[in-house]
Amino acid sequence: MPESAPRRPLLPLIGQVGGGRSRATCRFRCGDACFHDAPNTSGNAYFGDIFTAALSRRNALRAGAVGAGVSALGLGGLGPAYADPKRGRGTRNPRLRFKSVAPNTDDKVTVPHGYDHNVVARWGDPVLPDAPEFDFENQSAAAQEKQFGYNCDYVGFRQLDADRGLLWVNHEYTNETLMFAGYTDGNDADPEQILISMAAHGGSIVEIERITGTGAWRLATGERRFNRRITAKTRMELTGPAAGAELLRTEGDPTGTEVFGMLNNCSGGMTPWGTILTCEENFNQYFVGGEDAPAEAKPALKRYGIKVEGDTRDGNRRFDRAEERFDLSRHPNEANRFGYVVEIDPTDPASTPRKRTMLGRVKHEGANPRLTRDGRVAVYMGDDERFDYMYKFVSDKKYRSGSRRHNGTLLDSGTLYVAKLTGDSPAEEIDGSGTLPSDGEFDGSGQWIPLCNATESFVEGFTVAEVLVHTRLAADAAGATKMDRPEDFEPNPVTGKVYCALTNNTSREPGQADEPNPRGPNKFGHVLEITEQGNDAGAEKFAWSVPLVCGDPDDESTYFAGFDKSKVAPISAPDNLTFDDQGNLWIATDGQGSKLGINDGLHAVPMEGRFRGELKTFATVPVGAECCGPFVTEDNLTVFLAPQHPGEDGTVESPQSTWPDRQGFPRPSVISIWHTRGKKVGR
DSSP: OOOOOOOOOOOOOOSOOTTSSOHHHHHHHHSSGGGSOOSOOOOOOSSOOOOTTHHHHHHHHHHHTOOOOOEEOOOTTOOSSSEETTSOOOOSSOOOOSOOOOOOOOSSOBOOTTEEEEEEEETTOBOSTTOOOOOGGGOOHHHHTTBOOSSEEEEEEEEEETTEEEEEEEEOOOOHHHHSTTOOOTTTSOHHHHHHHHHHSEEEEEEEEEOTTSSOEEEOOSOOTTOEEEOTTOEEEEESTTTTOGGGOOSSOTTSOEEEOOOOEEEEEEOTTSOEEEEEOSGGGGOBOGGGSOGGGHHHHHHTTOOOSSOOOOSSOOGGGTOGGGBTTTOTTGGGGOSOEEEEOTTOTTSOOEEEGGGOOSOEEEEEEEEOTTSEEEEEEEEOSEEEOEEEEEEEEEOOTTOHHHHTTGGGSEEEEEEEEEESSOGGGOOSBOOOOTTSSOEEEEEEEEEEESSOBOSTTOOHHHHHHSHHHHHHHHTOOOEEOEEEEEEOTTTOOEEEEEOOBTTOOGGGOBTTBOBSSBSSOEEEEEEEGGGOTTOSEEEEEEEEEOBOTTSTTOEETTOOGGGSOOBOOEEEEEEOTTOOEEEEESOHHHHTSSOOEEEEEOOSSTTTTOOEEEEEOOTTOEEEEEEEOTTSSOEEEEEESTTTTOOSSSOSOOTTTOSSSOOOEEEEEEETTSOOTTO
8 A cells, every 4th residue: 555644534624715825925036026916917717628529649759759768868967957858767567665745734844754854044144154143133234245145945965075065045035024123114114124135035055964874964064165155135147138139228227138136036946067056036025116117117017916006115125225226216127137037157266147038027936847859958937927828948059068168058048938738638628616527627738839049039019029928918919828836847757648737826716727737716725747749858849738726635526647646745836846766746836724624844756656646745835935946856865844934924023933043033044955865765
């Protein structure tokens, strides 16, 4: 019998609001996005176009998709971020051997029996050699610029040798009510507090080392030549076809090629040539003055969730009080310079981060590469918004192993696509309840619609620069399929299939449900599986299915790839994804507390073989925290995880969490998890 956690009633709901997060998370992370109308008001069909021949085309497509298998390239510890279509399939009948962690609301990290964990890095830890020790009562912007930033999200890892490596961590956003005593809002904040918050954004590169005799990792001692902090003020370069365009020019940068800082970096990825791709998401909330922006700029600003009516100086952060560029009434193009995939070289602390305009401008929630059959690079991307779209970029030039200079140009020319999906079931069989159609599966076919390449726009009425700066508007015009908050988008290094986490969408009405988004409202989210035609990441057609429809397994609307639901764990709000070397899917969640009444966690599930759909909970995070990361190292001996915003709804005066140090306030951190007997994780 498959191992499983004892079934028990789920815990009472805690702190539920809006679209599935705590009230404070909605305020600080995404600017209360779910409390406003969805920005996508296009007339695109929710179901795509329904063709009577869809089923026969789907079967033909799937027959062609049984191409050569794939596996990880395994380049120097970069991890399973992309797949080589020329290699074998690897393990075809994986099994997860750990016993599932029981649902809980404990203020701690919980891991399975036989595993242990430790804190690798926490907010305020020294990063640069001259960084002062963290002093909660006496913070300064100068200190924070040299210390580990706030709210960790995406985690990337590059092995340097057996016991040393580089850890990249996104610092997505700040919660000032947990950072500063007596904080109310940005209107009343001390200007130094605003500068501290700006310094706590961005990312950190830190050298880490394995603690001898254990599976634990810690911040490295001795020389740390790669350590680096990137903040909301770090100089960056805009590259690609849109660089220099009128839409990107400002008073401070008349060339339209230089921008300072990155904002709200959520998920990311790693390239075959060893660089980090870190993604700007909810950048819209940092800008004020939209009501006084030029009239011609307002439709695009509004499409990206930027307020253009009423009083926009609502006091949330007020970065404009520190730097005028965040006031759109004075600098209306500044917002156009955020919302990109940023490429960073972790081995060169002096290098300039590059915002790659060729990959489009959306609320990026991940950018993960896979090689095409002819050696080019495809990058899969989601736009984390209700009713927004899934994207793919395919480079013009081929990847060259060992050629850093050549590979550094790959993301500046190619073709940007958006996805259009078609279901194969009659529309009347998709009623929003989650009931499977008569063929027993939510599935169908899809097409990648080209939006532009480096020299030509394929969207009528849009120039190349307009497609890349106003990508959402171009995708609207192209007829893309509206999805339920497409977040992380990851290729499986063993099979080559690609998976997208659709976190949730409580705004989808029952009549708006479609086969790729089969519930309305979609409270708990689902996972989409894509098989490119010929198993080629460069293909323009694909087959798709929905292997996981999330929620309480006792809920009739849930589905776990056909596996016995009495033997699976509950899961809600799938967010970040990764894979192990067997091709098992690992899913970190964001919102289980408000949807299922339990702490968020890291779940794992086989996607192939007889145990496909047997979902287990590998770890849970502290009360109020979102489970971020995750990253399984190439040797499969460590899982890095980032519990973000523990105790989010608390304050300094009344904390809801004091994890991890029990010093009266929480500190967002990155942890490592390992098997105490040195086994591979999950085995």
